[in-house]
Structures are given as C-alpha cells and as structure tokens.
Amino acid sequence: MPGCRISVWNPDGPPSGAEVALVWRPPVQLFQHETGLKTLFNLGAGVDALLKMPEIPDHVRIVRLEDAGMAVQMAEYALYALLRVSRDFEAFDQAQARQHWDTREGTRQADWPVGVLGLGQVGARVAQTLADFGYPVAGWSRSPRQIPGVESFAGEAALPEFLGRTRFLVNVLPLTPDTQGILNRETLSRLLPGAHLVNVGRGEHLVEDDLVQMLEEGEIAGATLDVFHTEPLPKDHPFWHDPRVHVTPHIAARTLRDESIAQIAGKVAQLKRGEAITGVVERSRGY
Numbered sequence: 001m002p003g004c005r006i007s008v009w010n011p012d013g014p015p016s017g018a019e020v021a022l023v024w025r026p027p028v029q030l031f032q033h034e035t036g037l038k039t040l041f042n043l044g045a046g047v048d049a050l051l052k053m054p055e056i057p058d059h060v061r062i063v064r065l066e067d068a069g070m071a072v073q074m075a076e077y078a079l080y081a082l083l084r085v086s087r088d089f090e091a092f093d094q095a096q097a098r099q100h101w102d103t104r105e106g107t108r109q110a111d112w113p114v115g116v117l118g119l120g121q122v123g124a125r126v127a128q129t130l131a132d133f134g135y136p137v138a139g140w141s142r143s144p145r146q147i148p149g150v151e152s153f154a155g156e157a158a159l160p161e162f163l164g165r166t167r168f169l170v171n172v173l174p175l176t177p178d179t180q181g182i183l184n185r186e187t188l189s190r191l192l193p194g195a196h197l198v199n200v201g202r203g204e205h206l207v208e209d210d211l212v213q214m215l216e217e218g219e220i221a222g223a224t225l226d227v228f229h230t231e232p233l234p235k236d237h238p239f240w241h242d243p244r245v246h247v248t249p250h251i252a253a254r255t256l257r258d259e260s261i262a263q264i265a266g267k268v269a270q271l272k273r274g275e276a277i278t279g280v281v282e283r284s285r286g287y
C-alpha cells in the first residue's frame, strides 16, 4: 500500500498517529492511546463486541468485513449440518458400528423446510445455497429481501409464521439488543416437530438453558452450535456431553487473511480518494 505507513500498535511507545486501525476485540487502551483514529476496520463480520465499548469515540467510523470469503464457509457449514440430519447420516454411522445393513426408508427434502434468520450477505448466501439443493427455504429479516427461490418473511410480526413452517433453523443474525436471546423457549417451540437448530451467529442469540431443557423434553431434536455464551465452551457444559448437540469451536466462517486484506486495502484507498465505502456500521442499528 504505497503512501501508507503501517505499524503494529505498541501500547508502551508513543502514539503512532494512525488514522486507521485494523482490530479484533481491541483493548480499551487503544482508544485512550491512539486518539487520532478515524476509522476502525473490524477483522470479522460481527461488530457486537466493538459496539459494547463506550470508549470508542462517536466520530470513529466502524467498518465490518463484508463476506470476504465468509459467506461461502457459512453456506458449507449449514449444508453439512442439513445433509447430516436430513439424510440420516448419523444413523448410518451407528449402523456401521454394528455391521448393520440399515435399509431404512429414504427421506424427502420436502420434510426439511429450512429457515434462515438473517438475510444479509452471509444469510442470503446460506439461503440461496440450500435452496439450490432443492430444500424449501425461507428467510427472515428486518425488511423484505428478494432472493430467487427463497420465501421472504420480514419484521417481528412475521416471525411466528416463519418459525411455524421451519424444521431446520439457521441463525446468522447480527447480535444487537433486539436479537439477543431471540432463540428461546417461546420462539423455538414454534418450530415444526423434529426440529434442528444451527447457531452460527453469536452465543448470546440463544438462551442456552432453554435449549438444554427442550432437547431433554424432545421438543427440539438436535442442534449444531458454533458459538456460545462462554468461549471456549466450559468443560462441564451440558452441550459437550449431549449426543444430539454438535459443537464446533467458532470456526464456521474463519476470517481469511488475503481476502480481508484485499477488501480493507481497497476501502482505505477509496477513503483516501474521498469516496464513500460500504460496510460502515450504523451504530444505532447495531450492525
């Protein structure tokens, strides 16, 4: 990046005078030290942790990563979880362990209506991918979205109807005060029987105790969870030990270095030319 001076933040040295910082969960001292910052590029899609930091001055522009190779990873993750449950692959693994030739009846895609919570760049890719495979897919977002082959539900009033037609629920919402705890007993109990939950948003979207109980009661058949209230997931957490729950360590969509650098470098160049950039967070909206 000719024309840019790039350094690693050194909290013990004098301020660098940087106008732009690339951050992931930065310490508050950064903002007390580097007071010339104008733009923060978040090295992830979710900016919830940054928006919980009152130390970030109001005039600092926060920019999130837009897709940058994450959307396709989320689509892969959701597709993997969907195929595993909808095609009974776990039952076949168990049958193999018993050398049992399990000639169970085949499953139908129509029996697995998919619902995607959140239809931003990531959610749209997830919904589109699963729809392309032939599953009935609907998406829920704040405002209506037009995605080919995906039924759109918008706004809080449409949430019960969206949940009521969904058996495989994928959460990719941003975490905001409005969406915190949105996956709870009241909402999850509206899903179709035999439901499976995939959470690749944030742990705080889910009321974990509600899910633990609903799995016990058979109200929810299973879950594939990548994010948790406490990460790493504490060793004694019931999710580790429940065979109906599949735990992954916040890897559903990794930040890809080259793609992220290219995107951020492009936006820095645009800013230097005085152009508007996309991906700027609306703080009042929460993402």
Ligand SMILES: O=CC(=O)O
Binding pocket: 043, 044, 045, 046, 047, 255
């Ligand atoms: O959690 C990861 C991200 O927000 O990109």
